[in-house]
Amino acid sequence: MLHEYIASCNIREKVALSLIFKKKIKIINIRNFSQLPGIKDFEIDLLCFVDKLTDGTIVKINENGTKLLFFPGILKNQKFEYKIKSFRSISYYIEFFFYVSLFLLKKSEIKLTGIRSSNVDTSLELILYMTIPLLRKLGFDNMRFKVYTLFFSPMYNTELIILFPAYQYKRHFTLITPGTIHKIRLLNTYSDQIFFGRKEISNFFNHNSVFSSYDFKILELKIFNSDIKFQTVAIISETTEGCIFGEDITLSYNNQKILNWSKIIAKLIMLFLDNILFGSCVDTKNHTILFLKMLNKKDKFSSTFSIGKLTFYDVMFLRNLKKISGKIFSIKYNCLSKKFCVNFNFL
Template structure:
């Protein structure tokens, strides 16, 4: 065997995408200087958990972490997928949404369809909630030719910070390759759907959020349905909390979403409860009011996806066959810009970016990397 050549990267940013793109392109990577200047240097718990997750769904993957956690060597393996019988514990420093974005893309190119149970936080204010993922990210995959059959995210129980206790089951089909898209028409708003949830608090919190959200949206659109999901007992996880997820469907089949969660949070550095434990939580009326306004802001940006899902959209475009994909998004989000840089660095692929003079949206065009699932049997 020859000596392995590692592509050298620095810093803690974009850890998820670097692992994902390195695995898909079979590029061994060496990440150095991970939070070397911070009080708590090195990898955080959720990043170590993500590495373990990649080890679970791949075979012959090799990970080396130095003593301080500031340096990681990662040599990708073969993406196996299959039915994972042991649940993966995502911990309580980041929500399950943090793990889902790289996992759904990775699983498409596995040897066998993936089914895996993830445990931890289902809803928080940092990452997209599992509800948003189900209503928005999965339809985006279908745009790129991923079959509906076998594509599912089931919420078994909910868990909010600080102690989690949620559980979801993700099922993914495998594809031979994705389909390039020409997706630039955002269409007109057709309907708005949503879901509120509450765990270990009164169900009245949900009604208050719905009334407040409807107060903003109903004067503009009549087709609005917001469902409730009140959990108690083991299905409510280990901490009290409540939240709302809203999604807009347009006439051209775009899904624009936003969500938020209110709960006490844990201070990552001390593992104790953060200062908001001493303060009262945001009233549900304010939560509903705020999230409805955020959704209207996302719709106004004229993109085919919301700002949260720009990264996923660009990744899928980049992994398409060597054909042209053209998409339109609103103002580029920091996550979207970081994704474009990672695609350039690890796939050697660049997007052509052109602003739309009539709106504040941006057109992006690229020729795909030509990612093929070599381990899947052709029927």
């Protein structure tokens, strides 16, 4: 059976679901009403990455790129490397690998070479210090990673190696109490030139009473590659229950000149607090991984987690999931706690 989707929203997630459930998909009218219709270069690059990750995958794209046929192959457990050829950062590709990793049977090792951060993707800082700790809790206890800086490449500034163990199935997973924040770290990663540094950030937070009662530290990392100019500022917090939340912003020198950096930091803090004030137990950027974990049939017991709000991205993913697999999540809103409770039971 061929599952058909209209328009191009979330092609990456549709391809991941196709691989997981081994269902053929067809996506039509890709950006038909855009000034530049058709599939983008970074999406083609992602499909090349999928070809490296699988055996037997077949991809067909029409001449103007507005129709995609995807016939999924079999996920391989292997050691492989891939050089990213698009402007998207490493995290765009590694997130896709995380989506399908819950369904790999044996350990794998992946090496990705590309751009560390971009202003359209989750930063590598959040991947390393927020997403990977969550995956370790879900069953990848022995996951390890290494990050290297490429000093002289004009196209790439980072090499990421992830050692992925076999998934260890856990009988039950519950995450419904967020706890209270007790630790906050601000990570300032930049190339040879920066928009604002430790002094400006320290002055801003010293005058902000919200963070004065927490264990708060600023950490800096300089990337010695002058050909790729950027700055990423990420806020990461941990609660007493082990929940990790984060928000980031990446500035590149392709952007307009920054006139008021304090407004950027203030916006970053507002996005960060928005996640926490809703009482979530899982950061919104990691909802998809939790949904997929709950889908794994070998985890034969119920899994429950509490989220403060459902995003538009979550709703689109659940709709795609229902269409391709027939699976339906139980989503209930608790009026007293003002939280959504998501449940999926295989019993």
